Amino acid sequence: MEVYDSSFWSEFLRGMLKPAAATAVVAMAVALSFVQRLGLEWEMVYSIARTFLQLSVIGFVLEFIFTQKNAGWIVLAYLFMVLVAGYTAGQRSKHVPRGKYIAGVSILAGTSLTMLLLVVLNVFPFTPRYIIPVSGMMVGNAMTVTGVTMKKLREDLKIQKNLVETALALGATPRQAIFHQVKRSLIIALSPVLDNAKTVGLISLPGAMTGLIMGGASPLKAIQLQIVVMNMVIGASTVSCVMSTYLCWPSFFTKAYQLEYKVFNED
Structure with a gap:
């Protein structure tokens, strides 16, 4: 250096x-x-x-x-961001068993899959100047929605334990029994991301677009990048949210597929 x-x-x-x-x-x-x-x-x-x-x-x-020309620095920086994001999202949902691990794996899955598609489709070159800022935007949004998803899912299950137990008694699998709670938590977590996409440019000019314009770039070039950013944020956030619910739900049940009450008794 x-x-x-x-x-x-x-x-x-x-x-x-x-x-x-x-x-x-x-x-x-x-x-x-x-x-x-x-x-x-x-x-x-x-x-x-x-x-x-x-x-x-x-x-x-x-x-x-x-x-640096070594791709290892890109991977190292990305993994560091995922690690911090997983810890932060896990803190938001601290009463979910193995919450930090679940959040980290979910964020890693959602953002890495999205980034892989962008690189394969040649939307971004695999260089630090592009990959690290783009990864940061995806990881940040995935962190927020994953933490909200896990926290909201646990809260809804705590409130609606009787409904879940009734469904289990009627022969539903755990995943079937909590379907509506999972759906609700995903909708609540993803709604701000989708609302932001609906109003982008009308109410606010997002950071990537604003930065380019203030740096002297053409507004037309700036909106092209911002469209890509909004697409990848929605993709990464959705995959991370859904992944977190699949990793979360076994923690809410015993091996006999009954609700694990000690998970819901913690405050």
Whole structure:
């Protein structure tokens, strides 16, 4: 990795002046939190401090990876993102047995399958500059919807245990008995993604498109990339959600195909 000279650091520090100035809006949010007695002031300050630190570090890491020709760095960066995403989604659904493992495997399956199709179809070249940012967008969305799916499925089963047990008593398999709860959790988790796709460009200009336009690219080129991004987000999110339900449901039943009550008694 090349040694950065004084001119590089000088340019980097000048470039950070605008992000630093933008913290004024965070100060406004902190003031509002204080006035409304929300108690979120320190969390807001901590969050923005972590944002500065994490993005600064990842900027240097990506600068290094982009100069490498070894595909192993792409895989390593991708697996790191999946690992962090699986842990975060698992924390959201912490009462689901093996939640972190299930979330990680589901996110890995959904995003890797989607990325493989994009590479095979030659939508993106297999280079760090394309694969890592695209993977990040897919993994981030898959993380959110997977965590919501698992959490919502457990909550619905806890509330509707009598309905599930009745279905089991009438001869339904566990998967059949929880079909409606699975369907509901998938719909709730995926609805924001689909709503975003329906309103993209009408209400907001997403990050990828905005970044290209602000970087000087033609709006027509920007929308082409954004269409690809929306497609891959929907694909990866759906596969990850569905996979998580298939991996989740055995944890909610005993070996005798009865509801595992201890899973639902935890709060």
